[in-house]
Amino acid sequence: MYRILIITFLFSPLYSGAQTIITGRVLDEKGQALPGANIYVDNSYDGASSDREGAYQFKTSLTGSQILMVSMLGYKTFQTTINCTGSTISQDIILKESFDKLKAVTITAGKIEASDESRSVILKPLDIVTIPGAMGDIAGALSTLPGTATVGNDGRLFVRGGEARETSIFIDGLKLNNAYGSTFSGIPTRTRFSPQLFTGTFFSTGAYSAEYGQALSSVLVLNTIDMPARTQTDLGLMSVGGSASHTKVWNKNALTSSFSYLYLQPYQALIPQNIQWEKAPQGYDGQLLYRHRFNKHAIIKTLYTHQNSSLGIIQPQPGNEAAEKVKLDNHYNYINTTLEQGLGSKWLLHTGISFSHNSDKVLVDTLSIRQTEKLAHFKAKLSYFPLNRLSLKLGSEYYWQEYSESFDFFKQDISLPLTANYLEASYHFNSELALNGGLRSEYFSDHHHLMPRVSLACRISPSHQLSLAYGDFYQQQANRYLVQKNDLIPSFSRHYLFNYQWEKNLRVLRLEFYHKDYNDLITQLPGELETKGFGYARGMDIFYRDRKSFKNLDYWVTYSFVDSKRLYRQFTTLVQPGFAPRHNISLIGKYWVRKLKSQLGFSYNLNDGYPYDNPNKEGQQESKTKFYGNMSLSWSYLPKPHLIIHVALSNVTGRKNIFGYSYSQQPNTNGFYDELPHGQTADRFFLIGIFYTISSDKKANQLNNL
């Protein structure tokens, strides 16, 4: 019996003589030491961390066959079987880098993403709304980014030598028709939605994903907030109107209702105006936003808005004493509902439906014109993630659009159904190389169109990367042409992009070269409406942003060069369009002054002038306006955390920018066509606002909204 006990004691793991020493080094694939790796015998406390030289050593009292595990942040866990016999085990370990989607290269060609969630982004949503001069307008803010042009008397987004309608806007993946408020030509418009609704903005200046279509140049994708953080009430009083909004958050539901009112009459009475207003812009906007979270993997979101606005001006005519009185009334309704649903861990289903109804009533002296546009958009998207490095998207869409216009008793209308399907795959070969390929098919007016899209990104060092992208795009002709001739074929464009990006410690440099070919553009010679137009746009964008070099200062500089020529509309040769200035520069700076509890903003926008067609001179689009310049300043003062006083002044110097000229139909007695410049509605715009937030959390404020 004693013998048994002695033997037991000898063989028992408690016996110190049976302790096994495990030692070695942990290295990466290049042979570099990896400090801080966790080396241990599985399911025991026995283990150690590697030191600066990657070396480790520990003892285990376990015996026999055991599993040795090695884990480290950013590397694949290594395991091997060891036999613990009491003699020292020497085990060197080589760890392989693990694939982490968050750290892997992302395709940057043509993409400018603003998001709170994604890290490798150029701008955050907050940056967009605090750009001075943009006055809280999404399109205004994005016009300071590379690849865009400022067309000061228009207000819409113009991307890389394309018309405004070549950029499509989407909310939660669904098309937003009539995204801008209705206005007259020459009076700048604004985006209908406030930036405070959105948590992420994805802006593509070319070669965008197969998920989107019906945009020759660019898409802007806005994503609404899933669940607001807390219950609160926001009140705002501005020199041009007021707003009130209340958000109530329950456990699984949230409801926001807001109302805003805009009336420019008192403001315009105080500040000198360059144009004669028949009726100052006036409008209201009511909005409801509802969210319901079923569980962690399913959420439904609904947004409804109703807007009403009107304005009137007295429009002088070139070479004519008598001016025209024009008045506009707009009614707008938009509803959007989306459902996001996780189906197991590898599948995700998005479904959505949106409907918009826009009605414009224009009165020119006594002639009444009415335009109505309706759009319904249905979409279903299924995403599948079979592997960490592979994702597949399959989607189907249906658009139904109806447009009608009437002049007094003459009425014409058209309805335009469109079906689209797409498939997209993205694959990471490793952390440094990613490929994305997609195919979109669209079917409308008895024609099938196939659009391949491909992009590739390669990280050449931790802070440098290159991307390439290619894509084909189709877009239907504008409604006002289709209503006259419904068999017009769509316009076509093809994009080639090359992008270089350098990013280090809150500094980003981005260079992008592009070439875009256009075909089947509308041509409008007297009596014939055809699609014989063509053209190109090519150029380069430079973007530099620095948030590091100077404390509390964040600034970015953009230079965009566009060489754009097209034969289209009434032109019979290749001309530079009026909305595509060649050289575009913008400089944005934001400085936080702690002592003053203030954020100071500065922006400067510059371009070399807008080409225009002067019938008094030989050629087409042969003339160019003087350069455009606009310096804007803003000041946000926070005396208390929940109170903000915001002052903004655009075009501080009062520079008289000209965007083009219009000419009389007939030459005057001297044989010349009389001209009339298209200028700014006022030399400067001044905004003062007080924004107050009531919530249980006294720190909450509306800085995000300014």
Added chain:
Amino acid sequence: MKKSVLLTMLFSLSLTTYLHADPDSYDKAMRQAITELDSARTQEEFQTVANTFDRIAIAEPGEWLPLYYSGLSYIYMSFDKSLAPEQRDQYLDKALEKVNAANKLNENNVEITILMGYLKMARLTVNPAERGPSMSPQVSAYFQKAVSMDPQNPRALILLARWKYGTARYFNSSIEESCAMVAKSIPLFKSQDAGALTPHWGLDIALDMEKACVQEN
């Protein structure tokens, strides 16, 4: 003899299993690791102790405390301002993984709620100018929730007090409320069972805050 060898083998085998389930060795290992965490100063020391907690967590899949302390160690690592923001975020991702795992084992625990708020705060600290506006309400929501779950928890009190104090200082409003919470937390910190495995950190924050409050008045 054959029988005895078999017996021996059985005995040693049972001893091995017994060792794993031994509450004393868990207690001892945890106690030692917590002492190491309390004295850790360098990134290397924090990584070593995080690794130790991770090993215990793997061996004891039912215990939330090793995960809690591993998460806390990674949060401490993220505070190093000399690191690149991406690296700091990476530590916080790791911390989040641990805290979420701890939360799964022990839902509605006040200490885990505090740690979640602490993690959010660390996330905000990586880039205050950008993350402040969206994250600051979330941080204070966590601390508020923790105080309402247990008004006697000194960590919940001191972290909420420090958060409120920062805001009050920034906007030159009254710090009275925050300083009252600091004063309340100190005896609660001192009455904690220093020998327990449950969280007891935070007294140093309270003492620093106490000094600040005294200087202010």
